[in-house]
Each structure stands twice: as C-alpha cells, then as structure tokens.
Amino acid sequence: MLPVLVRLRGFQKLTTIEEAKKLFFNSLKIGHRKTEKVPVWSALNRVLAEDLIAEEDLPRFDRSAVDGYAVKAEDTFGASQFKPKTLKLTNASELKRGEAKQVWTGNPLPKGSDAVLMLENVKLIGDDSIEIWTAVTPGENVSRRGEDIAKGEVAVKTGTRLKPHHLCLISALGKSEVLVFKKPKVAVLATGNELVEVGEKPREDQIYEANRIMLASLCHELGAEPIDLGIAKDDVEEISEKLKHGLEKADAVITTGGTSVGASDLVPTAINRLGKPEILIHGIAMRPAMPTALAIVNDKPVVVLSGNPVAAFFGFEIFARPLILKMLGIENEPRPVVTARLTRRTSTALGRKTFVRVHVFQKNGEFYAEPISARGSGIISTLTRANGYVAVPENREGLEEGETVQVHLFDTLEVFGEDV
C-alpha cells in the first residue's frame, strides 16, 4: 500500500499493481480448465492442453537432406580433385560396395547407403557411372530418422499457443486432432446514463458507447469468447440483473463505467448485492485506470474498469489480460517489447505507475519512442496515435529526453527502409 502523499480522489487507499495482482490471483481459484478436441485445421491460436508426444520418429526414415547421390561413405574416402573416384549407378533398393543411387531432397536413403554426395560435386559419366572428387563422412547430408523429434519425445508442450509452425510439426507427426483448453467466456457490460448505442441518436448530453467493442475485441484477440451484456443505466437493480446474467453465462465479467467514488459509483454497490460478493480492491496506484476495482463473486472474477476508454484499455491490459491468459492455460505471454530512445522529456505522477503512450518508429537503424501528449484518460486518440506504452515506475517523476525505455507494443512497429 502507498499510505502517504498520494492524491486519492476519494479512495481511502490505493493499492499498487503488484499487490493488487497478488491479492486478486491468490484469491482466485482457477479450477480444472475444461478441454476439448479440435481438428488441427481449427487449432490456430488455441492453447494446447496436453504435452503432445511424438508417436513415431520424425523423420520417419533416414532421408537425404540434399539433391544428389546416396553412397556408402567409405567408398568416397580418399577422393580428391587430383584423384577422383568412380562409382556405378544403380536403381536397386539396396546399395552394394562401389555403387551410388540418385536421390532428391527428402527421399529415403536406400539400404546400404549412409551418406549423400551433393549433385554439384558429381560428374555423370555416360549413363551408368559418376565421377566424384570429394569424400563424405557417414551421415553427411543425411537427415537421420528421429533427428527432428524422436518417438516418445514431447513435441509441443502443454500451455503452448499453437502458431502456424506448431501446426506444421503436429501435422508432420500425423496428428489430425489436438486437445486444447476451451475458450473462456468473458461477459462485457457498459454502464452509464450518458451512453447510447452506436446507430442510435444521442441526446445533447449523451455519447456513443465505445468501450465494449474495444474490450470484447481485446478478449477475442487473446482467444477468449466475449459475450456482450449491452449497456446498463445508472441503476443498481439493472446493473445487478445484468451482472448476474453475465456471471451465469460467462467465466468472468468485465464492466466499464461507474467505478469512480462518486454518485454514480454503482457497479461496486451492485456487485455487493450478488451472492457471495467480494470487492477485493478498489483504487490502484496507477495512471490512467486508478479507479479500477477487482472482485470475485461466487468464485468468478469481475474486473471493474473505468468508463474512460484509455483507463479501460490499461485496466484491461494490467488485470484482465493476465486473468484471461491464466484462464486459457498460459502463464506468460507478454506483448512484444522494443528498446527505444525517448524523443523528449515526459513527466509522470510520483506514487503511481504511469503508462505513457508512445509512438515507436525506426530511423537509421535506431528505435525512437515519441511520447503522445495526453490530457486525461478520455482522449482515445492518444491510443490510436500510439503503438506502444512505457510503464514508468512509481518512484519516478518522469522520463528524460534520450532515455532508453522498453516499449510494450500493442500495435504495429513502424520500420522504414528495411529490406527484410
């Protein structure tokens, strides 16, 4: 806890991110995760729920790693440009001494052969012989049976998010189905009298609700299944009813709006009405997203985010993202990080971990991070003009111009004039 000198905006105390995460995740029993078998062709980005063990060797046989001629290595010993040797071509399935057989990359090695001479190191003499001037050692240019993955070996570990190259390996092992964790269902609710649905006509004092689509999309990107609970008015009854519905249908609930300690601070109140409620933490020593709350209701996690879009984004990033990853069976999946130099000074609040939005770009082979000026966490374009953020520790009052920072990327890196 940070007991002193922190502007609390009505909160009795602020909890650090680290303490909040510890308390939240220690209190949360993520039980036995449900699994399902899916075809490998539907498994992209799913999370493997078992160690995938090779049932046979890969490759399934010794095979040529090049285009050329399979030989007995000892037949090539002593061959040189000054003293070439001649081998007899064969089409038989087994090589005898002094014989060679043409093979292409990937072909099984004929019986009796143990090495391959590369095409360009061989001269065809007539139809039935080759002249060679390089020696090969046993195993040279051969991909050994089981060299890639041996039978019984773990090919892909449990908890791996399956990317294209994993699906390639799994298919090469002959598997057509994989056991994956079921997608966690995450319900998303927005609250606020000021909100109207996009497509409707807002009154003069109303705004379009825009956080649900962001939060649902973030869930979707991580591999969870978002459930839309719509908009609730600033009414404890209505919020409770929708939360209850969400808790029944989903594995976790995320709300946005109604979390500040004001008259419309209704979500925490609504949560306290439901079953065995527990608001564990309310008020985090971070900026933006200070009014974030974390709750557990009947063993299901509820992440209560601010209605400010940028605060909702960072509240999700810091709390909902690791939550969803845990529910998916992934312990560690950080966003990509790039080391960059800050283009100018930026000031931050002492006592809060501050998330400075930056635009990272590459110039002359160096990465630079340009801080995006922001006045308040309601300015959505501070996110769309950025592609990453820097987390500034609580004990810093800012970052200096030219300082080296680690940027967490949430959008594409800008690279100019790169040839790869």
Next chain:
Amino acid sequence: MLPVLVRLRGFQKLTTIEEAKKLFFNSLKIGHRKTEKVPVWSALNRVLAEDLIAEEDLPRFDRSAVDGYAVKAEDTFGASQFKPKTLKLTNASELKRGEAKQVWTGNPLPKGSDAVLMLENVKLIGDDSIEIWTAVTPGENVSRRGEDIAKGEVAVKTGTRLKPHHLCLISALGKSEVLVFKKPKVAVLATGNELVEVGEKPREDQIYEANRIMLASLCHELGAEPIDLGIAKDDVEEISEKLKHGLEKADAVITTGGTSVGASDLVPTAINRLGKPEILIHGIAMRPAMPTALAIVNDKPVVVLSGNPVAAFFGFEIFARPLILKMLGIENEPRPVVTARLTRRTSTALGRKTFVRVHVFQKNGEFYAEPISARGSGIISTLTRANGYVAVPENREGLEEGETVQVHLFDTLEVFGEDV
C-alpha cells in the same frame, strides 16, 4: 545478381532477395483493390479502405475530466489555504457568478462554467455551499469539445489494420460500419508423391503433408482467406490442373514442393504451361529457401516454395508475406523486433542472406538470443524451439558471441519476473 563463388545447386544464377522483390513487385499489377462495408463489430484486424473522417466533434461537448465541481474559473482566483472562498451550489443548467455545480467525469459542463475543481480540493459546507482553497484556470480539468478528434479531421487513415483501440475510436464517432479491403484469397497447393494427408496411412517411404496447414495459417493470420488445393502428385498434368483451378478461384497461389532443379522440379514446368506464364525468378541467394521461385500467371502472382518446411516458412516470410500485405492494402507491417545479445557464435554461408532461428529470452532485464542449431531446412523443431530469427547479411560468415542482433519475432517473447 551474385555471379561468383556461390554454390548454385543446379541454378544458373541466384538472385538476391532485394532484386527478386524489386523485380516481382514491379512486374505485378495489384489493381484496384475490392472493398466492402462491414459492421464495426466484425472489423477487427480488417484493413480500412478509406480515410475515416469525423462527422462530428469528439467529445461532442465540453465535459469534465474529473469528478468535482464545475465553476467559473474567475470565481476561484485568489483562493488559497489561508484565504478559502465559498461558492454556492446550484442544480440549474446554467451557472451564475459565485456558483458551482457538482459534475462527474464525462458529464457535460453546465453553461456558464469553464473549469472544474477536483472533489478532493473542495469541502462541502452544509447542503448548499462549498469551500475551496485552490484556484483553477479556465479550461482546467475540462475536456474540450473536439479535443480528441475535431469534426472533419481524419480519425483513422486508409491502410490501417483495425485493432481494438481503433474500433473504440470509430464507435465513439458514432460509426456502425466501415469500408475495408476485401480479404485476398490465397490458394495453397502441396506437391509430391511422397506426401499423404494426415489421417491416412503412409507407406514406408511416405511422409505426412504438413506445409499446407502452416502456409494457410500464415495467410489467415495476415487476414487473407486461404483456399486449400490439396496435394498433387509429381505429375505435370495434375499440377497444372490444380494450379489452373487455384488461379481461377484465388487472387494468388502458393505452392510447396517440387522446386529444386531435380527430376521432380515440376511446378515451374507446370506454370510454364498456363496461359501467359512467366517464371520471373528461380533461385534466391538466401538460406534456407534458396529454391524459391516467383511467377506471374495472367497477372496473378504465384509464389513457389520449397517442400522443406523451414524453407517454406522463410520463403513465405520473405515473399508471400509482403505480397499478401500489399494485396490487403498495407504497405508496412513488420514483425515485432527485439534487440538481443547472441549467446554464442553461429556460422552462416557467405553470399546468402541467412535466416538464423533464435530463441529470445529475458534475463536480468537484458534480452538474449540463443541460436538454434540446425542441420538442414527439414527440421521443423528448429522453428518450434525458436521464437524469432536474425537475418544475417550476405557479406558475413557468421555472428559472434555477445554480438547485438535484431530479432524478428514470430512467436511469443519469453520474459521472466516482469511485473507489468
């Protein structure tokens, strides 16, 4: 071109990646891209096909950026802890001199007010007055109408891949639909007598076909729509037939297998049979993926990849990936890059751009890249044990231990003990 001293494995010459890309993309007419309107709720990861212009100001009105009291700033001038001022509370829609009205974050500013005093800087006196001891300047704690995006401004540029925060901004502007580029269709064909479908029983000398799922998944990840053309035997007729079908149904075709300059080098032959064929390049000065070929058939691009999975991966990475991005309307979307120190020496071939697979991890705040030993491009586990690659230039014979390298990430970064 690299005319000398390069092991050509049957190719007359090798073309550098840069020259190959220039020739290929200059020869290719990517015409007017087709567009479609989609609901914003279906637009995640789609590419915007028009500059999205704000039709109204965002925010739509001056609003409070904090919880507190809307005031006329001049009424607060001179207030201090030694000389507090008192303001009269009102519920009227317009403020008169000496009045204040309670507002919550996001509320419209009442008429006549131009600043907001934060809740914690105010003391309630009875029911109808507040005592204040800080002055605010006009505009303080106010989010001005149009401050985020002004009416008429470009909110999101054409060619932007729509991420969750873009969808938030678009929704906040009241848009329920967006114009995006249609997904390019990419047909994927594998060739080779040695291949059987996963799920079938292979003969002793056969292997499971595993490249199509990787290539189709890579297409899918980029936002293209893969079309599976299955497996063709090593037969020019059959390959031609399937290629023709693919060229009819898709905007581009990717093949894997049958590209080496050997007896089974049938894909280039098949391509030469179709319509106005042009194999532009065959044989690239890169490793792996040297036998990659690039062709254009009736204005449609064909990327001809090796049958070796790792070579297919890098051939896709270097040629098919930028092709698909161009077809999608994206000029520049590099993979994330991380700067790391090489844990040990690795040797590469002079005259080829070499793609060294590495496993990047973070230790004590530093990133390290461990090269994955590889013997040939058939070893799929060199990809699954890696999370990125380093591109080593043609004029280097290797990388030194401790050397700083830029790693292109194709899988998750491993970060230990990070608190964010």
